[in-house]
Amino acid sequence: MAIGYLIIQARTAHDAVPLQGVQVTVLDDEQNRVYELATDENGETRRVPLETVDKSFSLDQNFTGTPYVSYNVLAQAEGFNSLYVSNIPVYGGESAVLPIMLVPMQGQQRNSVQTEIEIGSPAVSMAGERNQEGAEAEESPYVLRQVVIPNPITVHLGTPASAASNVQVSFPDYVKNVASSEIYPTWPDAALRANIYAIITFALNRVYTEWYRSKGYDFDITNSTAYDQAFVYGRPIYSSISRIVDEIFNEYVRRRGQNAPYFTSFCNGTTSTCQGLSQWGTVTLANQGRTPINILRAYYPNDIEIAETNIMTNMLSSYPGTPLRVGSTGLDVQTIQTYLKRIRQNYPAIPAISDPVGNFGESTRAAVARFQSIFNLVSDGIVGKSTWYKLSSLYTAVTRLAELNSEGTSLGIGSVPPSSVLRQGSTGQDVITLQYLLDLISEYYPGIPAPAQDGIFGSGTRQSVIAFQQRMGLAADGIVGKGTWNALYETYRGINQNVTPPGQTPPDPGNVVAYTVRSGDTLWLLANRYGTTVDAIKRLNGLTNDSLQIGQVLRIPVSQGGQYITYTVRSGDTLWLLANRYGTTVDAIKRASGLTSDNLSIGQTLRIPVG
Numbered sequence: 001m002a003i004g005y006l007i008i009q010a011r012t013a014h015d016a017v018p019l020q021g022v023q024v025t026v027l028d029d030e031q032n033r034v035y036e037l038a039t040d041e042n043g044e045t046r047r048v049p050l051e052t053v054d055k056s057f058s059l060d061q062n063f064t065g066t067p068y069v070s071y072n073v074l075a076q077a078e079g080f081n082s083l084y085v086s087n088i089p090v091y092g093g094e095s096a097v098l099p100i101m102l103v104p105m106q107g108q109q110r111n112s113v114q115t116e117i118e119i120g121s122p123a124v125s126m127a128g129e130r131n132q133e134g135a136e137a138e139e140s141p142y143v144l145r146q147v148v149i150p151n152p153i154t155v156h157l158g159t160p161a162s163a164a165s166n167v168q169v170s171f172p173d174y175v176k177n178v179a180s181s182e183i184y185p186t187w188p189d190a191a192l193r194a195n196i197y198a199i200i201t202f203a204l205n206r207v208y209t210e211w212y213r214s215k216g217y218d219f220d221i222t223n224s225t226a227y228d229q230a231f232v233y234g235r236p237i238y239s240s241i242s243r244i245v246d247e248i249f250n251e252y253v254r255r256r257g258q259n260a261p262y263f264t265s266f267c268n269g270t271t272s273t274c275q276g277l278s279q280w281g282t283v284t285l286a287n288q289g290r291t292p293i294n295i296l297r298a299y300y301p302n303d304i305e306i307a308e309t310n311i312m313t314n315m316l317s318s319y320p321g322t323p324l325r326v327g328s329t330g331l332d333v334q335t336i337q338t339y340l341k342r343i344r345q346n347y348p349a350i351p352a353i354s355d356p357v358g359n360f361g362e363s364t365r366a367a368v369a370r371f372q373s374i375f376n377l378v379s380d381g382i383v384g385k386s387t388w389y390k391l392s393s394l395y396t397a398v399t400r401l402a403e404l405n406s407e408g409t410s411l412g413i414g415s416v417p418p419s420s421v422l423r424q425g426s427t428g429q430d431v432i433t434l435q436y437l438l439d440l441i442s443e444y445y446p447g448i449p450a451p452a453q454d455g456i457f458g459s460g461t462r463q464s465v466i467a468f469q470q471r472m473g474l475a476a477d478g479i480v481g482k483g484t485w486n487a488l489y490e491t492y493r494g495i496n497q498n499v500t501p502p503g504q505t506p507p508d509p510g511n512v513v514a515y516t517v518r519s520g521d522t523l524w525l526l527a528n529r530y531g532t533t534v535d536a537i538k539r540l541n542g543l544t545n546d547s548l549q550i551g552q553v554l555r556i557p558v559s560q561g562g563q564y565i566t567y568t569v570r571s572g573d574t575l576w577l578l579a580n581r582y583g584t585t586v587d588a589i590k591r592a593s594g595l596t597s598d599n600l601s602i603g604q605t606l607r608i609p610v611g
Helices: 055-059 171-182 189-208 239-248 279-287 292-297 331-346 362-374 385-411 429-444 459-471 482-498 523-530 534-541 575-581 586-593
Strands: 002-012 023-027 033-038 048-052 069-076 083-090 095-100 115-118 153-156 166-169 251-255 304-308 512-516 553-557 563-568 605-610
Touching (some): 002 069, 048 069, 069 095, 166 171, 171 239, 171 385, 189 251, 292 304, 362 385, 429 459, 429 482, 459 482, 523 534, 534 553, 586 605
Parallel strands (some): 002 095
Antiparallel strands (some): 069 083, 512 553
């Protein structure tokens, strides 16, 4: 037997909000519990070893068995619907990172609903035919002026004409998902790189030629292997694949003298044959010592070359072209320092930067390295293109979410939905309210696109409404009447009730405190310390035994009186607002926090009485 590894990450709102205290159960294929874990302040569990088979089986195209061992994961958290991910392949020597995207419960929802995702075998082991059709740029009347990395890329989760939903993901994450869904991550480096170049280029060809959008579809590519390439929403990503994609996600295959991405069709080369690349054939050629470009030239024209584009949509600033490291100075350093300082509000494990503005010193390096480790990048403290783009995209996500939360306050959403009936062509304040609600909900509910907030009910708003109605089991007619308004408001209330803003400890219902397990802790010691019982702690946390793990987050019931939450002051906070939010008084907060005035400062820590 060999050993593989699994890490679970629970985050929401495009990674802007890490979910701490998510209870994660890892089960084997017979539903036996292997691990009980909890996510930390970064929304991440510790890395756990799992038994699997030797990776040599996944290197043999004639092996007819399963070259990995499958595991299952159940994730549960207070205020969120649960998620069950089944048939997760674990390979020998590989680390897999499983993203857990939990959806907040609605305002009046009392019981969690479980969503299930099945991962299963990669496409290379499947027998289905692949009939990928595409065009070279010179053959298509619909082409972009330049090769652009779509960020995000819109993926249709079904065949082109199906009524399946769309999801939007960052381009590097899309490529990592496809590579993890298509091939075995244990293959030789040159084979992995050749396949990843083909995957990147195939997607960029679809975007560049507007293959689907020119036909009237509202997506860039599908996840159907009959038409495009495999993509399994919510699947784990493997370390070997992730590392390579971070290096080359903006590089693609083109013919010499041309700019357009070549149409890089492919198949497994065994049960399915095609005129393009053979996935298993890349392994044979890699074992012969071929380089990635030579492997690609074995299947595509001899004049192909690797090109690069640094144009990425929805980026606040482009990668400067050279890595930033200790000793670098200037505006680009100031930019990443600004990004890190803001992201740190959501991810406090990132250390503070004390270097002068625009100077890349040791504290900037430490902050970069911690950021990289949190987001599965090479933790070298150097800002290369993958770290730059991740910093930029995450900064966009956290600031956008903060702006949406602030906008909701200024709009005065209230608790009673409008009585108007809205449809395409409607305008006015109620349309602005509708677009805001859909915009916020789209941050937490995959598959619901964000409409433009312009007060005009156009086709984009209608698509968002239909996607929301489909998600909520309503008649998907694109018309916002009483039922849709009620569902929108219940979803909005659920987000406000169940998603804790970064920097704030969630006020648990009743008298409950969050406690992070330390060395030497036992359930008996904690029960005595907080005046409760071992059974009460186990029931509240869904524990089936008395074992605890360092870093595990427990919810502990406490007796009445004298209990507090710790709160970090944010922009716009006042003592009056906080007192009303937590059902206490201004004087009580001042007494508990030792305040002599009503003045607050951003970043200040308060003790707020609860219960």
